[in-house]
Amino acid sequence: MTSINLTQQEAQARAALLDVHHYDVTLDLTDPDSGEFSSTTTVKFAVKQPGDTFLDLRASRVEGVRLNGNDIRPSAHPDGSYHEENGIALTGLEPGEHSLRVVATCAYSRTGEGLHRFVDPADGRTYLYTQFETADAKRMFACFDQPDLKATYSFTVHTPDDWRVIGNAAQHTVRRDESTLTHTSAVDYPLSTYLVAICAGPYTEVRSTWRGTLTHHPETLEGQPQEVTVPLGLYCRKSLASHLDSDRLFRETKQGFDFYHRNFGFAYPFGKYDQIFVPEFNAGAMENAGCVTIRDEYVFTSQPTHYRYERRADTILHELAHMWFGDLVTMRWWDDLWLNESFATWASAISQAEETEYDTAWVTFAAVEKAWAYSQDQLPTTHPVSTDASDIETVAQNFDGITYAKGASVLKQLQAYVGRENFFAGVRRHFAAHAWGNATFDDLLRALEQASGRDLSGWASQWLKTTGMSRLRPRFEVSDGTYSSFEVVQEERPRTHRVAVGLYSLIDGAVVRTRRVEVDLHGERTEVPELAGQPAADLVLVNDDDLTYCLMGLDDASQGFLLENIERIADPMARTLCWSAAWEAMRDGQMRPRDYAALVARGAVQETELAVLEKILAQATAAVTLYADPTWADTEGREVLSSLLVAGAQQDNQAAALIFAHQLTSAPLTEEAARYLRRLYENPETETDLRWLALTAVIAHGDLGTGEAPRVAIAELNAVDRTSSGAQAALRAHAAIPEAGIKRKIFDELVAGDMSNLDSRSKMAGLTWPDSAPLLEQFNQEYFAVAPQVWERLSSEMAQRTLIGLYPFWDATPEALGRADSLIEATSSPGLRRLILENRDRVARIIRLRGVDAA
Numbered sequence: 001m002t003s004i005n006l007t008q009q010e011a012q013a014r015a016a017l018l019d020v021h022h023y024d025v026t027l028d029l030t031d032p033d034s035g036e037f038s039s040t041t042t043v044k045f046a047v048k049q050p051g052d053t054f055l056d057l058r059a060s061r062v063e064g065v066r067l068n069g070n071d072i073r074p075s076a077h078p079d080g081s082y083h084e085e086n087g088i089a090l091t092g093l094e095p096g097e098h099s100l101r102v103v104a105t106c107a108y109s110r111t112g113e114g115l116h117r118f119v120d121p122a123d124g125r126t127y128l129y130t131q132f133e134t135a136d137a138k139r140m141f142a143c144f145d146q147p148d149l150k151a152t153y154s155f156t157v158h159t160p161d162d163w164r165v166i167g168n169a170a171q172h173t174v175r176r177d178e179s180t181l182t183h184t185s186a187v188d189y190p191l192s193t194y195l196v197a198i199c200a201g202p203y204t205e206v207r208s209t210w211r212g213t214l215t216h217h218p219e220t221l222e223g224q225p226q227e228v229t230v231p232l233g234l235y236c237r238k239s240l241a242s243h244l245d246s247d248r249l250f251r252e253t254k255q256g257f258d259f260y261h262r263n264f265g266f267a268y269p270f271g272k273y274d275q276i277f278v279p280e281f282n283a284g285a286m287e288n289a290g291c292v293t294i295r296d297e298y299v300f301t302s303q304p305t306h307y308r309y310e311r312r313a314d315t316i317l318h319e320l321a322h323m324w325f326g327d328l329v330t331m332r333w334w335d336d337l338w339l340n341e342s343f344a345t346w347a348s349a350i351s352q353a354e355e356t357e358y359d360t361a362w363v364t365f366a367a368v369e370k371a372w373a374y375s376q377d378q379l380p381t382t383h384p385v386s387t388d389a390s391d392i393e394t395v396a397q398n399f400d401g402i403t404y405a406k407g408a409s410v411l412k413q414l415q416a417y418v419g420r421e422n423f424f425a426g427v428r429r430h431f432a433a434h435a436w437g438n439a440t441f442d443d444l445l446r447a448l449e450q451a452s453g454r455d456l457s458g459w460a461s462q463w464l465k466t467t468g469m470s471r472l473r474p475r476f477e478v479s480d481g482t483y484s485s486f487e488v489v490q491e492e493r494p495r496t497h498r499v500a501v502g503l504y505s506l507i508d509g510a511v512v513r514t515r516r517v518e519v520d521l522h523g524e525r526t527e528v529p530e531l532a533g534q535p536a537a538d539l540v541l542v543n544d545d546d547l548t549y550c551l552m553g554l555d556d557a558s559q560g561f562l563l564e565n566i567e568r569i570a571d572p573m574a575r576t577l578c579w580s581a582a583w584e585a586m587r588d589g590q591m592r593p594r595d596y597a598a599l600v601a602r603g604a605v606q607e608t609e610l611a612v613l614e615k616i617l618a619q620a621t622a623a624v625t626l627y628a629d630p631t632w633a634d635t636e637g638r639e640v641l642s643s644l645l646v647a648g649a650q651q652d653n654q655a656a657a658l659i660f661a662h663q664l665t666s667a668p669l670t671e672e673a674a675r676y677l678r679r680l681y682e683n684p685e686t687e688t689d690l691r692w693l694a695l696t697a698v699i700a701h702g703d704l705g706t707g708e709a710p711r712v713a714i715a716e717l718n719a720v721d722r723t724s725s726g727a728q729a730a731l732r733a734h735a736a737i738p739e740a741g742i743k744r745k746i747f748d749e750l751v752a753g754d755m756s757n758l759d760s761r762s763k764m765a766g767l768t769w770p771d772s773a774p775l776l777e778q779f780n781q782e783y784f785a786v787a788p789q790v791w792e793r794l795s796s797e798m799a800q801r802t803l804i805g806l807y808p809f810w811d812a813t814p815e816a817l818g819r820a821d822s823l824i825e826a827t828s829s830p831g832l833r834r835l836i837l838e839n840r841d842r843v844a845r846i847i848r849l850r851g852v853d854a855a
Helices: 008-017 238-243 246-263 306-322 334-355 361-367 369-377 392-396 402-418 420-434 441-452 457-464 556-568 572-587 593-606 610-627 630-649 654-664 671-682 688-701 708-720 724-735 740-752 757-767 773-779 782-793 796-805 814-826 830-854
Strands: 018-028 036-047 051-055 061-067 088-093 096-107 114-119 126-131 151-160 164-167 172-175 180-191 198-201 204-213 227-236 273-278 291-295 470-479 482-490 497-507 510-521 525-527 539-541 550-552
Touching (some): 008 051, 061 088, 096 114, 126 273, 151 164, 151 198, 204 238, 227 238, 227 246, 246 273, 246 306, 246 334, 291 306, 306 361, 306 610, 306 654, 334 361, 334 392, 334 402, 361 369, 361 572, 361 610, 369 402, 369 572, 392 796, 392 830, 402 497, 441 457, 470 497, 482 497, 482 510, 497 556, 510 556, 539 556, 539 572, 593 610, 593 630, 610 630, 610 654, 610 830, 630 654, 630 830, 654 671, 654 688, 688 708, 688 724, 708 724, 724 740, 724 757, 740 757, 740 782, 757 796, 773 782, 782 830, 814 830
Parallel strands (some): 018 151, 227 273
Antiparallel strands (some): 018 036, 051 088, 061 096, 151 180, 172 180, 497 510, 497 539
């Protein structure tokens, strides 16, 4: 048995054996400082045929296991003691109804997995929350921890008397004794274990209500209501309450309810809808049914950039979409994880674009999500959108750019291929057919085929079962200023695409579209006869409006025109596609990194899309610091980048200036830039987050020297900012101090893994801050020596984050590639091998592009 790393085969066997009905869970959380809590679970289930199986539990101790009233500990622990990797063995099960009661003591988490405990340094209050995806419900209660064994639940939670509990269902609270409360709730709908949630602590509450209308479609089930009312709640720590911008958060949440009720044909299914901003969260958010947890960095304590507002709205709408796709209809196993995440990513983008103030959300999607997907899809470990999920360890590494961003891009392409209304009709059929149950991609595909009348089996095979990207380029002949022929060429991985071809020309000082043609691409070459005889354009885009997922190539004339006119392109989507094409050309070695940096220097100040601006500034920084020839980058490149960012930070447009200033803190500094940042952090009127970033950058640059000066500066700012975010910023700044001894101490702490997930994240960021590379060379070989131990000792989440964060990208040498090769060859862990292989490939790209730039 492999309870910790459950395999798909084991899950299928367990599902064939069992029907799980109900969990009754009692938790005693009255002594959160003890590090442990009592967990008592009674699970009622039916056995369909004689057999053996196991119950999942990761506990410190198991005090009792009783099946149908009988003590079965001798058979539950065959070797005489409980081991969490084995769970609890259930042998000799006979068909019929059974009741299993498990009494255990479990440990609070500090890694964001299971039941996480956090003490707020601002006021000493304690907060708890759960995070169970992929399979960590077993850290809080004994369960059959797989998505297709849905059940109902009853919870009894004992807490200190100033706490509230927020969960999947409404709470009933009574006084237990003088110092404790008891909270009870009943989840009376079938729910997968990974979607169960408990948040407990002195959370601040703000309430509202959404009232709206469900649009009925032909696919809507009989009995669905017309008018719908949903109670809404927002929760956060007391120390953040004054910063909770509830009006904006409720507005954006209600806009999501409006959009989904107009298009999904199924009323919100979970009664109430709470969003809890929780500390030390690993992801952006988690779609627990009716009880969404969100990282509380999204409660902005300083002025955020526009992109952070937009990204938060995207997260809110993403999790809300999951209430239908993921929670109401749940994947049978994790091989269809992409269905959950791709759908929610697509849904959040389209609802943002059509329902909120972020009406250029598809532009942001093209700049951000697509870049993530393109990067992931060019790694040697890329995988199909619908991919292997043989065990939980494999699944944990598939929360990546393929599963989220490429999958969402493919769904956007499918919407263009079958038509918007047919696509939504298929989704509505899927909800109606599988509500409260589990489904697979084949189920969704059938619903889409029925709605559209098209055979999608070939499309699914092309797009979901293969890896890599199609490369599309225009090929044409020009005679007397017009196109005598025009075709779109697929250079790699030909697929069926629905694309738009756009022609753009410089007219009266602006680059505008003069013609657009939609066409279905088949095979390696597709003629576009509609463009024959049209005036030749200055710029040709063969994925105009970003309908498909591809690497869009530019002809030589278009690329040359782009380098001189990027800022003149009027349409934000077309301009973003050009930014993307230039970035991918640079990553492919077809454009020098220094030329990409020059392109950004030319067009960034005029860029109107603030999310795109944030992305291209980060890419320009990477072009200089990672990919350009170090000889140029350390002198002229550093000057080009710093001058661009300092100038942008001082412009009148404050929203854009903030983006430039933030990026400057993450770039290698010139002396002028360091002086500018020092003025920022010394100015008490500067936003607190920016003051911390500026101080960290100046410290890493060495402007404050070593010894006491940087420590004093950190302490002075920390005395002003006593928040939990200030405590994390202080950890980050301290790790950035340019002393070899400090770097050694931080590295050792991270490798040991004896700190919380957020402390680890902050220290890792400071350790590797720009300008730190010379002090990190001491770890060039050591990293590869300790990586297997880290992978073995730390939890999956923490091991991945630590080994990615510490990977020696600063050592872009053939020797570094050799060290990675040796570890890849030596390790027997598929997960560790994949992680090292991916990062080795990134270093190999750095080496290759530095050669291109130098040439």
